[in-house]
Amino acid sequence: MILDSETKAVELPEDHGNELRLWLRLLTCTTLIEGEVRSRLREGFDVTLPRFDLMAQLDKVPEGMTLSDVSKRMMVSNGNVTGLVERLVESGHLDRRTSDTDRRVQVIRLTKAGRAEFRKMATEHESWIADLFADLGPKDVRELMRLLAKTKASAQKSAQKRAGIA
Amino acid sequence: MILDSETKAVELPEDHGNELRLWLRLLTCTTLIEGEVRSRLREGFDVTLPRFDLMAQLDKVPEGMTLSDVSKRMMVSNGNVTGLVERLVESGHLDRRTSDTDRRVQVIRLTKAGRAEFRKMATEHESWIADLFADLGPKDVRELMRLLAKTKASAQKSAQKRAGIA
């Protein structure tokens, strides 16, 4: 903070260039890897990334989840999930039923076929990721994990702060 | 590599869980920050992130760029850029003209109004980013930059390798 001649706080344009460069690099990495995964999924299994992601969420919870749960976990809008689920039910990957205790709630699960299909994809997917990160040693991986955890916490805090204001 | 009793190479399912977890964390960070930037841009300036990104590319090059250049820099498809530019020309932010030397080529630039609008947004944008990364010290930032550079190189190498095969 800098004080001017009348001792009032003055906002000088501070230099945040490093953070900006960091953000752009983070974004580039993610875009690069995501694009690669996207096209390998398409070529190998003729499936889109959002479909794969949704199935990945469901694979972790055999008893199924509600649409809202999925929406929160995937960090996408409710309406988005509705459409995605629609197409996956259509293609036989998902099973969808109305909850017994709350008729608003839709519970979705992988079908047997859906689960089998997903497992096949997941195995390859994991090896693609390993390959994409191949040049990072175990120490690099650990250190990145640590720093990204810190980044996530920082961003959440900032988002939270703003949510309080707005 | 593990060799079985008949001395043939055997593929065992290796554990790539750490890389996978790293990727998911990277993705979470990016999604979180990107979503935050997206909604601040919307609320503050009623502009979408892709429009902002496109204008950011053009701001760096006053003499303008071709659509292909933009497409490569933004890592999005050509068709995508066509539509984006269309809307930004429509709204008066961009100027578009056919190249004198190659009539296939469209050169786009920020208009005066577009540039002014962008500069306003960019200033705030930079401070949002700084705030989102606020809990990272200078050392963290440097270290993350280093590790992400390594990650980018690794991913590019892997993508390159695959492009050669396919």
Place this chain on the structure above:
DNA sequence: CCCAGTTGCTTTAAGGTTCAAACAATTGGC
């Protein structure tokens, strides 16, 4: 019981995104 508020999901409108196919213009080999 009732109704106001909340919650879960769907719909709509607008835009973003991709891939593949089509088109237009340029370039290079001959």
Place this chain on the structure above:
DNA sequence: GCCAATTGTTTGAACCTTAAAGCAACTGGG
């Protein structure tokens, strides 16, 4: 100069995405 290959852009179909509005069902205080 011609024609094949390449390059730059646009178009079309399908899908993804969001925000906002709307509908349906549940909940709790009175």
